[in-house]
Amino acid sequence: MSGPFDALRTQLLGAAETLSDGPATLPDILSGIVDDVDHALREPLEIFPVCHHSPASALAMVRRLREKQPKVIYLELCEDMAPLLTELRNCRLPVALQSFASELDGFPKESAPLSVIAPITEASAEYQAISYALETPGVELVLVDRSTDHVFQWQPDASGDHEQPQEAEDDLHGDAVGVEIGDLRPRFAELEEHLLHHGRVRHWSEWWDQYVEQPLAGADYDTYRQVMVLIGSLFRRLAPAGTRRFASDEDRERFMWTRIREHLAASGIDRADGLYVCGAFHAASRLAEVGSEPGTPDFDITPRTATKWLYGLIPSSHSAIEAQFGLAPGSVSIAAATWQKNLGRSRLKPFQLAGQKGRKPAKLPVPISDDGPVEDQLTGYLSGPPALDGLDEEELRSWCVDIVRLARRNGYLASTADAIAVFETSILLAGMRGRARPTPYDFQDAAVTCIEKDTVPGRRDVRRLCEILLGGDRIGQVGYDALPPLARDVYDRLAPLGLNLEQRSIQRALLDLAARPELAAASQLLWMLRYLLPDHAVRPIMGSRKLGEKHIQESWDLDLGRHQRTIIELGYEGVTVEQVLEQRLRRAAWDPKATAATALKAVEDSLLFLDSPRLTDELGQRAVELLAAERTVDEAPAVLRRIRRLLAHYRATTPTLPAWSESFVRTGYAHYCTLLPTAFVADDTGVRQVGAMLGFLFSMESLALSLGCDRAQLELAVRQSHPEAPAKIALLWAALHQLGVLTMADLRSRVDDLLGNPLVVPAFPQYVAGFIQSLESVPRLAPFVVETLSKAFARLPDPVLLPWLPTLIMTLKDQAAELVPLLTREAGRTFPGTLPAVDSWVAPWNAPPRKPRTAAAVSTGASRGPAGLLLAAQPDTADAVASLLGCDGEWAPPPAGPDGAPPPSLLTTHPDTAEAVALLLT
Structure with a gap:
């Protein structure tokens, strides 16, 4: 029986025979492409092949829906995202459907969080199908693609020879895995390079626009359908069949057709009343499981894991979609402009959800019967060049004038001559590339050539200005009603600020908490959002949140409109911001890699942001457990800094210390006494860590002793310490002085011996660093450290001192930077404050001993x-x-009065x- 494509098949096989020196598989490929087209068109369930974000696909979808008016639409989209589609009414496109999971069960824990997004733009066939189905009574929309869980089940690992899913570099999508309908692109680099080279274009988006979009924009439905299946079949047959990605694509096709057959059997809908919308690559499939016939074998679908998936809508943008799927910058914006232009030219009325712009769904005409036989449209389409529009001088002239005006506003020294040059260069580039009409890409290249100078005067270059001119980076927004409860709660609680939080610009919020105390709740929420969101989403300009501080005025820069996605994803973690913050603090404290310092930070954050004594006590007890279990002292400086701050806060605000803090001091005292001898001699333990340990032991000593600790344990630990590193030796001397073993005279004597030993002088900066670190535990040694440095500068000769100074500075910077201000203040008290006073100044350690006081001098008092x-x-x-x-401490007699008597x-x-x-x- 002859088919409609027999003539085309014969013609292609004749061409293959003529090219006898070509590949041996060429006849099979050419005839196979025709067979794929014939097979797809013979399927009783009409297959509608699409390419993602294609204006030609969207136009063909609008025409076909108005003609056929199907009763059921099967859409290639994750089946578990179906409940999100109705929420599109509350959004401004583009937006993305999102599945999100942070608590995994069945996937590696280290891969959390998992996220999948599916962007939706107005100039796409899938949006037209969704709008038609949601706004037309009696029409059912069925999503048939693999679920989000299966996306990660089937995701190839990094060791295969496949193409990894691309991840977005734009903040709107984050690191989510993107899925779209119709990923129509060559599957190996050689074919794409060949097409770009012979098409005289730079990137794939430009090739697709030139050779597919423009010819198919005004084509009839049969031509569009056959050409799209032809392209899908070509790329499918030339794709490497042995890769994991190809196998995953085939499993998707088996999955989708299995779901379609299940629905047809359950609903009883006639296949002729249905429409299957899928990518052109999948439309050309010839697998045994593909087809709507009842006897077709089903695919064994694996069960989902126990992972709990959360669903929502997040804002998207043209640039985010381009980054997510490797499209050329500006291509989606150009596609949106092309869509609007073709709508005006064809006078088609697209389908649109009623809630988005307040429009009502248009009434559909009487359906047109399309049961006629399939006719061959490919032969005529392939036999000659496509009929493209000629030069539209008025359109090109308006582009050139507008780009010069826009360039002037952005700092370029553009003139009318530049507009003329862009006009002529656009025509020249189009002619060199075999085009009768300059495309937006030709115009963009011409503008860059004629207007771009050596430097960009502003934030935007000419290529970006062209994208803005041709449509701009349209950014979507999720409406209030489509937000999760947490996001709605955030907007409600910040409403007293009187700001439009949906605005995509930075807004300044001024909070006078003294005059308007009701804004205290908004201030508390802003500080929590500051903790949870990126730094540039909520940024304090005036005011801070620290223990013991209370501000009466605050100033904030809010950019929540451009960070709506982060707020939405917070809603996946809890119902309120407080709940999410509590979960974050618990997760940080109970993380397998958590330390005592981490838990103390969580304690401090709970005091700052949450009024929950129960949570604070639990985090404090966790800090005690972590401290007792630690076998290193790497976090000792952070532990000392945080526990000091917490104890000072409790002493100032509560009558008694909480039980966990007392337990922490007791545990820390015993813990650091036990580890002190080992830390003194360990090479991998720095001087800062040992200094912090001593700081904890000496500064907490009185409290620890009142709680039952034994001071003998500390004395024994110090006596058992025998360090060899110079800095640690200085720390040990300071500790012995604090314990009363070494007097100040002994310390001075040992320092004098070091300065007098030429073999030790090169290491003297290390001793100084140790003495400075000792100020953490023995702050009263500050005058002695100043004295030590002064003696070094006074006694060391220049050949020794000058090479020694850089070493001293770097040592202080690396090991004692936070303690240098204390040393500087002490030096300011010791040395004279004016230059003339230096000549007569005598250092306290060089001053002669005071004369003994006589009884007469004392009695004069x-x-x-x-x-x-x-x-x-x-x-x-x-x-x-x-x-x-x-x-000087001299007791002078009182001055006598005029008559010699005391005053x-x-x-x-x-x-x-x-x-x-x-x-x-x-």
């Missing part, structure tokens, strides 16, 4: 009244204060006041 008597009775206290202030005191001048005070004290 009696003539100064009660204060003088007190100082004379307790001279040591006065001497100590004078020493701290830098005074009258305040008490003798005003005796009534003194007597009144005496009566109150008795």
Whole structure:
């Protein structure tokens, strides 16, 4: 029996015979392509082949839906995303359907979170089919592609010879795996390179627009359908068949047809009333499981894992789609502009969901019967060049004028001459590439050639300006009603700020908490969002959140409109922001790699952002457990810093310390005493860690002893320590001084011995670093460290000192950067503050010893009244204060009056006041 494509098959086989020096498989390929087209068109269930984000596919879909008016549409889209489709009414396209899972069961835990997105644009065949089905009564829409769970079940591993799923670099999609209808592209680089070279184009998007989109934009439905299946069959037969990706594609086809047959059998719908929308690559399939016949074998579909998937809508954009699927920049924007232009030219009314722009669905005409025989449209289509439009001078002229105007606004020195040059260059490039009409890509290249200079004066180059001119990067938005509960709660709680949070620009929020205390709840929410969201989504300009701080005014920069996706994904983790934050803190504290410092940070964050004593106590107990289980002291500096801050907060706000903090101090005291001797000699333990351990032991000593710890344990640990590194030796000396074993004179003597030993001088910066680290545990040694450095600068000769200084600076920077300010303040108190005072200044450690006080000098204090008597009775206290202030401590006799008698005191001048005070004290 002859078929409609017999003539074409004969013609192609004759051409293959003429090319006898070609590949031996050429006749099989050419005849197989025709057979694939014939087979697809003979299927009783009409197959509609598409390419993703193709205006030609969308136009053909609109025409076919108005003619056929199918009762059921089978769509190549993840079957578990079906409930999301109705929410598209509340969105502004483009948006993406998303499946998200953070708690995995059946997949490797380290791969979490898993995410799949399916972008939807207005200029796509799938959106037209969805709109028709949702807005037309009696029409059923069935998603038949593999579920999200199966996407990751079947995802090839990295060791195969397949093409990995591309991941988006745009923030709107993150690292989600993208799925779309109709991924129509050559499956190996050689074919694509060949097509680009002979098509005189730069990238695949331009080739597709030139050789497929434009010829098919005005073609009839039969021609469109046959050409798309032909292209799908060509790429399918030339694709490497042994790859994992090809096998995955075949499993998808078996899956989809199995679901279609199941639905047909369950619903009883006539196959002639259905429409199967799939990619052209899948439309050309010849697998045994492909077809709607009842006897066709089914595919054994594996069960889903126990992973709990969450579903929602996230904003998308043209640039995000291009990055996700490897399309040329600007191609989706150009496709959207082409779609609008073809709609105006053909006067077609597209299908659109009623809720998106307030439009009602259009009434459909009476269906046209299409039961006639299939006719061969390919022969005429392939026999000659496509009928493309000629040069549209008015359109090209408007582009050139607009791009010059836009370039001027963005800082380019463009003129009318540049507009003329772009116009002529566009025509020239189109002619060189065999085109009668310049495409947007020709115009873009011409604009870059004629307007782009050596530097870009602003944020946008000319290529980006062309994309804006031809349609721009349209960015979608998910409507309020389609948001998860958490996102809606965020918008509701921030409503008192009076800002349009859906606006895609940075907005400044000013919070006067003193005048409007009701904004305190919004402030608390903003700080939680600051903790959970990226830094540039919620950014404080004025104000901070630390323990013990309370601000009466705050200022924020909010950019939630451009980070709607992150807020939506927070909704996958919980119902409220507080719940998500609590889960994050618990997850951090109970992570297998968590340390005591990590748990203490969680404790501090719970105090800052959540008013939950129960949670704080649980996190504190977890910190105690982690500290007791640690076998290293790498986190000792962070532990010391955080526990000091927490104890200071509790002492200032609560009458008693919480039980977990007392347990932490007891455990830490015993823990660090046990590890101290080993840490002193271990090469992999730094001086900062040992200094932090000593800081914990000495600063927490009084509290630890009151809680039952034994000071002998600390003394024994220090005596058992025998370090060899210079910095640790200095730390040990400081610890011995704190324990009373070494006096200040002993420390000075040891430092003098180091400076006098030429073999030790090169390592002296390490000793200094150790002494500076000791300020963490013995802060009263600050004057001694200043004295040590001063002695080094005074005694070392220049040939030794000058090479020694860079080593000293780098050592201080690497090992004691946070303690240098303390040392600087002490030096400021020690050294004179003016230049003239330097000449007469004598260092305290070089000053001559004070003369012993005589009884006469001490007794002179009696003539100064009660204060003088007190100082004379307790001279040591006065001497100590004078020493701290830098005074010489001499007791001088009081000045005599005019008659040689001592001056009258305040008490003798005003005796009534003194007597009144005496009566109150008795």
